Amino acid sequence: MSSGTPPHLLPPPLWQARCRACWFTLAVLALVVASFWSLDLQWAQFFSLEAARSMGRFIGEFFPPDTSPEFLRKVALGTWETLAMSALGTALAAAGGLLLALPASRLQAGERAWARTPTRGLLNLLRAVPELVWAGLLLIAAGLGPLAGTLALAAHTTGVLGRLFAEAMENAPSGPGDALRAQGVGKWRVALYATLPQVLPQLLSYTLYRWENNIRAAAVLGVVGAGGLGQLLAFHMGLFHMAKTATVLGAMLLLVGVVDGLSYGSRRWLMR
Known part of the structure; x- marks a missing residue:
């Protein structure tokens, strides 16, 4: 670059003390x-020829799958159970997240919003506890089976969606709401008729994305006895039924792939 290049056209330096x-x-x-x-990572052992042979023998035991x-x-029953758990858990979470997002958001500049801080604290608590921990706690009350898994997904996802919904509502354009407030319309009616219609495609997109994640989580929750494909996986892998384990893993991959494709297509259609 020539020395006559103006300073404002030069690329920024890679390092600045004030950056x-x-x-x-x-x-x-x-x-x-x-x-x-600090971690004792055994990279040499992991990439050794003996480790590769052991992994090859282990993978070879999965074939042929049990058909x-x-x-x-x-x-097929476990696949349907996993799909139902994820769909119902996500639907409950979307409803709960929307109810909590309203008091957790400040819809007008300068609004006091007394319930905002405690409601956001509740949302933080719900999403801070992983689904597996929720399932372990709920198994005590609901017993083994898909009910505990569904409620665990709903509890954790409510915290995630509630926070995302609240942020979307706070960042929505304030023009339509201000016009309704000028006519004397109350806060909740403003949220219903001005804020929600603007952010509804975004809320649906968040919900579909979390459904994708909950499909994977529902498959894992069965490991602790919450039903679905995960329970089949834990049972047959524990007994070293590798052919049956391969079939269950294949069903998991197929289910996740189908739901991911449907959700991705739906989100692109909603955001047009």
């Missing part, structure tokens, strides 16, 4: 280096 992003990046890199140094009609019926 907060530079210091943040340096701190993250230091944390990564410290993590590698007997009786077992396929069990897998």
